[in-house]
């Protein structure tokens with residue numbers, strides 16, 4: 001007997017793709033914003049259940065495009081298990097192309113999923129916003145049904161595609177082996193995905209930035225379900241070749257999970273960088289003074305300590321600072337993506353950078 005999954009008004013049917021709405025944010029002018037729900041179920045087994053979510057940041061379109069690209073009728077013919085997809089987690093952000101829906105007043109929607117109870121603190125728990133309440137209701141459905149989750153984003157204005165690996169926190173010493181096994185499972189899932197892997201900010205910074213309340217952070221740390229964030233190309237545009245690579249990578253995750261038959265397919269047309277050691281993300285380097293920046297590197301470029309990554313000039317084009325305006329990296333690593341803008345203020349970062357990271361990704365939760 002195949003289980004029927006109900007998410008909002010969508011009810012899964014074996015061998016079919018069904019569509020529905022999950023009521024999200026009631027609007028003062030009537031009606032509501034809803035999350036669109038797509039459920040694709042194979043003919044045979046109903047599990048595993050893979051959740052795919054996209055576009056929580058309204059100007060990040062590749063996830064939406066990937067879900068549209070992936071969930072075609074021919075996928076269902078060979079599917080074993082169920083895909084539950086939410087093409088946009090921010091319909092208002094999608095309409096305006098903005099990172100935050102206008103009724104969140106600039107707050108990051110991807111920090112509003114239910115967090116670890118003890119580290120939530122006084123985070124406006126008394127009167128959560130309508131968006132936060134909608135995410136909490138959706139998260140109940142993720143927690144109840146998901147075996148895996150992939151949340152799709154775009155990075156900077158121009159980037160290589162890559163996947164973030166989050167730290168996992170444990171409370172009691174006896175939970176540490178469970179957390180370790182979960183992190184191992186995430187590692188296997190990332191290997192199947194086949195994109196460049198970058199560790200998230202670790203430990204206290206991860207919690208301070210409320211990343212444990214991102215879609216994948218909450219799924220991993222609150223629901224204890226393997227979950228990753230995938231960053232595709234730059235924002236505000238659809239990066240077609242990256243969408244195809246992401247769809248291939250997700251099909252490979254499905255093969256690894258036993259949801260599709262056959263061997264892994266090649267993930268083509270994108271750089272995949274493995275320096276032989278783990279890396280984490282940082283915003284680096286930063287400019288020491290107000291300036292105009294000319295980037296000397298591009299996403300995917302490898303950088304050795306001492307290499308110039310940008311040249312800093314004044315508005316007339318004359319170099320500023322010592323060393324003919326060269327801004328050099330102190331670290332080996334590679335360029336993840338470029339940030340928008342050419343005119344920077346003191347301490348503004350020049351790019352997203354990946355550096356060596358040997359930290360443990362299984363950590364005790366802070367008190």
Ligand SMILES: [Zn+2]
Nearest residue numbers: 057060153154
């Ligand atoms: Zn994003």
